[in-house]
């Protein structure tokens with residue numbers, strides 16, 4: 450049995466779908482099983498990392514698990530750390546951890562620090578593991594959809610900051626390979642999309658996909674922080690994340706690992722956007 454934590458999330462949901470499509474036994478963990486929809490044959494289990502006792506049932510009889518971290522800002526309880534403890538108790542044999550580029554080593558803000566501690570919990574667990582270290586997700590641009598629903602002006606923070614955005618579907622496909630190919634055990638996989646893009650270039654591609662002339666407005670740093678706070682992020686975290694974003698051009702190198710692992714090129718932003726902006730709009 451393969452347990453997927455964060456099974457309703459951007460990457461976790463794709464891992465569930467792709468494992469199920471291969472006919473592998475999958476258990477999807479969510480805090481609200483009644484609200485989630487999964488493919489036929491997927492076992493659904495209730496689990497909440499803020500109530501660690503609930504994880505015992507989720508990890509029972511599990512051989513491999515996909516771990517992700519999503520605790521609220523300021524929480525002393527790191528979700529991956531709690532998950533690793535439950536995995537150890539259940540005798541899990543292999544962990545695939547959704548981390549971040551460079552395992553957070555390049556970051557000095559809270560999320561990077563979370564991932565550094567999470568990775569240490571996984572690598573010190575004595576359990577075989579695979580660390581997935583993606584850069585920026587293409588799905589972050591889905592936050593533009595509500596503005597596109599109102600008109601052709603889109604507010605895009607740090608519009609000229611280059612990165613190598615990656616499709617969550619590709620991260621999930623690498624996770625599936627990690628579960629099924631023993632050669633990927635005890636490896637750290639640095640993952641990126643196939644090209645260097647700025648948010649300005651991504652928005653131009655979305656405009657072409659939608660056949661619309663879109664206007665980009667770049668908020669000031671203060672406005673960007675206020676927007677993140679309105680979106681639910683604690684102000685000190687928002688400030689530190691912005692400081693981190695402005696600190697350098699890390700995360701703008703294309704990694705060959707997705708293509709090496711999957712035997713096909715990583716998904717381009719244009720192809721991904723055609724699915725997620727056009728067909729789902």
Ligand SMILES: NC(=O)c1ccc[n+]([C@@H]2O[C@H](COP(=O)([O-])OP(=O)(O)OC[C@H]3O[C@@H](n4cnc5c(N)ncnc54)[C@H](OP(=O)(O)O)[C@@H]3O)[C@@H](O)[C@H]2O)c1
Nearest residue numbers: 455456457458459479480497498499518519549584585586
């Ligand atoms: N976004 C990026 O650009 C990026 C880049 C690199 C790395 N990452 C990392 O990727 C991970 C996913 O990020 P995301 O923002 O895209 O998250 P997300 O996919 O939106 O995931 C949220 C998931 O967390 C689960 N969750 C929330 N609270 C939980 C709890 N108390 N117990 C158990 N599960 C809980 C939710 O499950 P239910 O609500 O169904 O319970 C949901 O499936 C994060 O660790 C992030 O740091 C993100």
